[in-house]
Amino acid sequence: MTKIAVLGTGIVGETIGTKLIELGHQVMMGSRTANNEKAQAFLSKHDGKSSIGTFADAAAFGEIIFNCTSGGGSLEALRLASEKNLNGKILVDLANPLDFSNGMPPSLSFVNTNSLGEEIQRAFPDVKVVKTLNTLWCGLMVNPGMIHGGDHNIFVCGNDAAAKESVKGILLSFGWIGKNILDLGDITKARGTEMYLPLWLSIYGSTKNGAFNIKIVS
Amino acid sequence: MTKIAVLGTGIVGETIGTKLIELGHQVMMGSRTANNEKAQAFLSKHDGKSSIGTFADAAAFGEIIFNCTSGGGSLEALRLASEKNLNGKILVDLANPLDFSNGMPPSLSFVNTNSLGEEIQRAFPDVKVVKTLNTLWCGLMVNPGMIHGGDHNIFVCGNDAAAKESVKGILLSFGWIGKNILDLGDITKARGTEMYLPLWLSIYGSTKNGAFNIKIVS
Numbered sequence: 050m051t052k053i054a055v056l057g058t059g060i061v062g063e064t065i066g067t068k069l070i071e072l073g074h075q076v077m078m079g080s081r082t083a084n085n086e087k088a089q090a091f092l093s094k095h096d097g098k099s100s101i102g103t104f105a106d107a108a109a110f111g112e113i114i115f116n117c118t119s120g121g122g123s124l125e126a127l128r129l130a131s132e133k134n135l136n137g138k139i140l141v142d143l144a145n146p147l148d149f150s151n152g153m154p155p156s157l158s159f160v161n162t163n164s165l166g167e168e169i170q171r172a173f174p175d176v177k178v179v180k181t182l183n184t185l186w187c188g189l190m191v192n193p194g195m196i197h198g199g200d201h202n203i204f205v206c207g208n209d210a211a212a213k214e215s216v217k218g219i220l221l222s223f224g225w226i227g228k229n230i231l232d233l234g235d236i237t238k239a240r241g242t243e244m245y246l247p248l249w250l251s252i253y254g255s256t257k258n259g260a261f262n263i264k265i266v267s
Numbered sequence: 268m269t270k271i272a273v274l275g276t277g278i279v280g281e282t283i284g285t286k287l288i289e290l291g292h293q294v295m296m297g298s299r300t301a302n303n304e305k306a307q308a309f310l311s312k313h314d315g316k317s318s319i320g321t322f323a324d325a326a327a328f329g330e331i332i333f334n335c336t337s338g339g340g341s342l343e344a345l346r347l348a349s350e351k352n353l354n355g356k357i358l359v360d361l362a363n364p365l366d367f368s369n370g371m372p373p374s375l376s377f378v379n380t381n382s383l384g385e386e387i388q389r390a391f392p393d394v395k396v397v398k399t400l401n402t403l404w405c406g407l408m409v410n411p412g413m414i415h416g417g418d419h420n421i422f423v424c425g426n427d428a429a430a431k432e433s434v435k436g437i438l439l440s441f442g443w444i445g446k447n448i449l450d451l452g453d454i455t456k457a458r459g460t461e462m463y464l465p466l467w468l469s470i471y472g473s474t475k476n477g478a479f480n481i482k483i484v485s
Contacts, residue, residue: 053331060485093277106450120428127414151380154382156379156384157379158378158379160375160378160462161374161375161378161465162369162374162402176468184386196484196485197484197485200484201484204466204469206392206469220270220280223392230471231473231474232473233469233470233473234469234472238469240465240469241465241466241468241469241470242466242469243465244378244462244463244465244466245462245466246464247458247459247462248422248459248460249459250459251422251451251452251456251458251459251460252449252451252459254451254452255449255451255452256449256483256485258485260485261483261484261485262481262483262484262485263482263483263484264481264483265470265474265479265480265481266415266418266419266479266480266481266482267412267414267415267474267476267478267479
């Protein structure tokens with residue numbers, strides 16, 4: 050049982066937070082304002098097993114922090130969470146830097162030699178950023194067994210080996226199969242997982258089914 | 268049996284050209300200069316079943332054109348091939364716009380709201396550009412059965428439905444399984460398949476095995 054902060058009250062935060070509570074963790078959901086409606090609804094659903102607060106409250110509470118905010122707002126949300134509440138901790142970054150300002154499909158704010166994962170790591174050098182779970186629909190993040198017997202791949206990257214091991218442990222508890230958790234290397238490898246999003250969107254657009262993932266075969 | 272132009276004398280052009288010859292097609296390999304050494308070697312290996320020439324010679328010969336040039340040089344190669352030799356024909360674009368000028372890993376010259384496939388389509392509006400096969404190692408392009416019983420995915424996109432059907436026919440002849448050929452839509456969908464390359468490179472870097480592909484599971 051670990052104290053975990055979930056930053057973000059959208060469907061990703063709710064899904065991750067609910068799963069972590071089911072697994073027996075103590076979860077505090079953080080949002081911009083302490084009286085966020087979605088956070089209140091989450092609290093009512095998980096009475097006695099969760100708490101809510103500002104991004105800073107949640108970050109201070111958590112031993113591990115899940116960034117479930119939308120990618121366009123992640124850096125600001127983490128600044129509000131405050132470096133002093135994040136330093137030394139594992140930050141699991143699930144976000145994609147999608148820019149919807151020019152309509153659909155979204156563009157990526159960082160590409161090629163940069164990524165949101167790296168931007169976060171640079172902005173918070175004493176935080177152990179681990180990028181993962183950003184390559185699929187949130188329902189599958191916490192329930193990979195929903196499709197193909199759970200036999201498909203998830204990626205992990207980050208600069209801190211021990212932090213990645215901790216996050217792999219969480220992924221195993223979510224139902225991911227060890228051999229399918231592929232460590233891509235340092236945080237620069239976030240580029241590839243984020244730049245995969247346009248293909249994800251194209252596949253989704255073609256198949257009309259978001260409950261899919263990729264399995265590496267060789 | 269079709270007259271097919273293969274533009275490019277690198278490993279991709281050689282692999283595609285060899286497979287097309289094995290399938291009984293007439294292949295002309297095109298390169299910048301008519302006396303290209305690699306093209307000469309290809310000709311010697313496939314004596315009587317192939318011919319070689321400039322990009323323009325090959326484009327004039329082919330009823331279908333395979334762009335197997337490196338992505339950074341594709342637009343120039345196609346300009347040399349000349350619009351009048353390409354117009355009305357199917358151009359199968361296998362290239363990725365990789366820019367190695369800043370070292371490894373390469374950057375993509377076109378991202379987000381653009382792609383090499385679209386650049387080519389815009390530069391040659393009367394050519395039927397079909398993007399495919401750019402998401403995996405060339406050995407697997409023509410021999411998908413080499414791994415996982417051939418049960419993995421390949422993408423096709425382009426603006427001309429009939430041209431895509433013709434290209435699907437070629438993919439079937441290469442050994443691709445019909446249900447695994449996913450039509451993503453128009454040529455703008457080239458963005459996703461090209462932007463997948465950084466993830467491909469990361470997976471390759473992590474597994475040290477380029478003979479892999481992805482299978483969509485749901």
